Amino acid sequence: MDIVAEYYRSLKPSYDSLDDEYYYRYQPEEGYKYELLLCLACKEVTLRKYFEADYADPEEVTIETLYPSAKSRLSGLPYRIQNAYQISLKVRVIDANAYAVLLGRILEMVCEDRKATGKNLFSKLQDLAAKGEIPAKLVGVADNLRHLRNVGAHASLGELTKDEIPILDDLCRAILEYVYSAPYLAEKAQQHLNRLKGKRAQEENKSGEDSEEIQ
Numbered sequence: 001m002d003i004v005a006e007y008y009r010s011l012k013p014s015y016d017s018l019d020d021e022y023y024y025r026y027q028p029e030e031g032y033k034y035e036l037l038l039c040l041a042c043k044e045v046t047l048r049k050y051f052e053a054d055y056a057d058p059e060e061v062t063i064e065t066l067y068p069s070a071k072s073r074l075s076g077l078p079y080r081i082q083n084a085y086q087i088s089l090k091v092r093v094i095d096a097n098a099y100a101v102l103l104g105r106i107l108e109m110v111c112e113d114r115k116a117t118g119k120n121l122f123s124k125l126q127d128l129a130a131k132g133e134i135p136a137k138l139v140g141v142a143d144n145l146r147h148l149r150n151v152g153a154h155a156s157l158g159e160l161t162k163d164e165i166p167i168l169d170d171l172c173r174a175i176l177e178y179v180y181s182a183p184y185l186a187e188k189a190q191q192h193l194n195r196l197k198g199k200r201a202q203e204e205n206k207s208g209e210d211s212e213e214i215q
Helices: 018-025 079-092 096-113 121-130 136-153 162-214
Strands: 002-010 030-038 045-053 064-067
Touching: 079 096, 079 162, 096 121, 096 136, 096 162, 121 136, 136 162
Parallel strands: none
Antiparallel strands: 002 030, 030 045, 045 064
16 A cells, blocks of 8 residues: 555643743654555555654554445454455445355355255255245345355446445345344353353352341
């Protein structure tokens, strides 16, 4: 990426009098550096910032991307599928066709992970619905993603553009969230609730024991 614009916002306090100038000189220079970058591949811009100071180690700088905002990370995905999904997001801003192909591959990985059977991807999706792994309505969602994947993979079927990317995003996330994230978050919530119940029971037992000792 090319840095096309930079801005520095100093956190060093200002001074209003000559008495404060001496104090000002010995304050460390620190602030936030903002950079606007242009991607040479997709011609889109990225805005990022990082903390900069005289005393800071350049190797420990943490860069925060302000734009475009990243979607929340999906929870509960198997490592192999999570890795494939992260790779697809890197391709997302470069080529819609390649992105669709990678999401279609993720769909196949989901079917493989959930032990779906069938002669093709659509029949495997129907098998997942029959097993209760996904609702029947989600089969249509997944099949739409499959069709878009085919368009991206075969030039004779047409060309996907950046206008289709939000659709691809929503279709893929709908499937991954239902199959993996929702059950994972529900289990985490239940575990947390069980811990709270256990802690409350211990406190009640301890309170009862203390009352008996006082009597």
